[in-house]
Amino acid sequence: MAVPILKQGQVLIASIQTALTDTDVLQLREDVMSQVTRHRSRGIIIDVTALDVMDSFVSRSLRGIAHMTRLRGAETVIVGIQPEVAFAMVQLGMQFEDVQTALDLEEGLTLLQAQLKEPLAGGG
Amino acid sequence: MEAESRIAIESDADVVTARQRARELAHELDLSSTDQTLLATAISEVARNITTYAQRGEVTLRIVRDGHGRAGIEVVASDEGPGIPDIERALQDGYTTGGGLGLGLPGARRLVDDFDIESAPSQGTTVTLVKWARQVPRSIRA
Numbered sequence: 001m002a003v004p005i006l007k008q009g010q011v012l013i014a015s016i017q018t019a020l021t022d023t024d025v026l027q028l029r030e031d032v033m034s035q036v037t038r039h040r041s042r043g044i045i046i047d048v049t050a051l052d053v054m055d056s057f058v059s060r061s062l063r064g065i066a067h068m069t070r071l072r073g074a075e076t077v078i079v080g081i082q083p084e085v086a087f088a089m090v091q092l093g094m095q096f097e098d099v100q101t102a103l104d105l106e107e108g109l110t111l112l113q114a115q116l117k118e119p120l121a122g123g124g
Numbered sequence: 125m126e127a128e129s130r131i132a133i134e135s136d137a138d139v140v141t142a143r144q145r146a147r148e149l150a151h152e153l154d155l156s157s158t159d160q161t162l163l164a165t166a167i168s169e170v171a172r173n174i175t176t177y178a179q180r181g182e183v184t185l186r187i188v189r190d191g192h193g194r195a196g197i198e199v200v201a202s203d204e205g206p207g208i209p210d211i212e213r214a215l216q217d218g219y220t221t222g223g224g225l226g227l228g229l230p231g232a233r234r235l236v237d238d239f240d241i242e243s244a245p246s247q248g249t250t251v252t253l254v255k256w257a258r259q260v261p262r263s264i265r266a
Contacts, residue, residue, distance in 0.1 A: 019144065022136040022172070052161060053143055055168035056227040084161035092165060092231035093217055 003028045005035055010042040011112055013105070016050050025061045032065055036074050043112035044069050047105055049080030059094045066099045075100065075115060079108035128186040133201075134179070139171040142183040146197060149185055153195050153257050163197060163255040166235040169228040170201040170251045176222045178205020178248065188254065196237070196256035204248040211241055 001024060006013045012035055014028060032044060046062060048054065054062075066076035077100045081089070089096065102108040129149065131142045143164040150160040167183065174181035181203025188198045208214045215233065220226035229251070233239040238254035 019140050021140055052147070053164045053168055055165050055172070056225050056231060057168075057172060060225055082161075084158045087158055088161050088165040088235060091162065091234045092169075093227050093234070094225075094231075 003031070005031055007035070007039050007041070010040075010116065011109065012036065012039065012041045012044045013047065014044065015047045018050060019052070020058060022057055025058055029061060029065050029068070033068060033072070036069055036072050041074050042116050044074055044076040045105060045108045045112070046076060046078050047080050047108075048078060048085075049082070049104070051085065052082065054081065054085050054089055054094075056092060056094060059089060059092075059096065063096060063099050075112060077102050077108040077111055079103065079105055128184060131183045131185075133171050133174045133181050133183055133203075136172075136175060139168055139175065142171045142185075143167045146185050146199065149187065149197055150255070153187065153197065155197070155255065155257055159255055159258070162235040163199070163253075166232040166253055166255075167199055167201070169232040169235075170199070170253065173222075173228055173249070173251075174201060174203045174205070176224070178203035181205065181248075190256070194256055196254045199236075199253040199255075200250060201253075202248065202250040207245045207247045207249055208241075208243040209245050211243055215241075 001018060003014050003016050012032065014032060062078055069076045079102045081101060100111065102111050129145050131138060131145060133139065133142060146167050147160050147164050150163055171183050184200045186198050188196050213219050215230050217230045218226040232253065236253040237256045240252040243249035
């Protein structure tokens with residue numbers, strides 16, 4: 001099932017709705033990369049609140065997306081990692097410290113806003 | 125006779141099914157939400173090893189009990205794939221022949237209480253995991 005990606009100003013918001021298969025994750029990577037290019041996005045938020053498992057494949061793929069988008073001049077923030085999921089990731093041995101994370105969507109937007117130093121939502 | 129659940133693993137969607145089925149079983153046994161997540165993550169790792177290395181295999185879930193009446197969930201992930209030539213190495217963090225991070229088996233071992241692996245070249249692989257409930261569930265007390 002495809003992950004919907006919304007454009008809000010300079011930011012893309014990918015909001016994962018349900019458990020992802022590996023194929024879905026690879027599709028998300030492709031979609032994010034093509035939309036960053038199309039919209040000249042500066043920031044990406046990937047909301048993983050709905051994920052009850054982040055195994056090594058998903059974690060590695062999300063980290064990969066963050067690295068790839070950075071090479072395209074856009075910062076990715078992963079938001080909404082559940083407490084149990086965080087615990088499992090640490091036990092698993094996942095290294096995630098080179099990826100920006102935030103508690104939730106709101107915190108993620110604040111973080112990106114501070115980094116881009118201009119209003120992102122294109123309002124006003 | 126306890127319920128047993130067998131899931132054929134042939135695609136990445138089956139990996140998701142296996143861990144969701146395990147979570148349902150874990151929920152029935154009153155495993156804590158954290159333990160449910162640890163178990164589901166471990167299953168994801170061993171089931172993915174099946175699709176990555178052996179293409180197909182199966183995951184069997186069953187409720188087991190120890191001598192003290194404590195219940196747990198046993199997961200058997202088996203395949204008839206190429207097998208693991210060097211199990212000790214496969215259990216080291218960062219060792220992979222499949223292009224991943226090499227966290228699958230060693231990571232899964234850290235996520236569960238009991239872990240056993242049997243494999244030999246061209247004999248397939250069987251990984252057995254158990255996650256024990258922290259307390260005796262109400263259903264089997266007294």
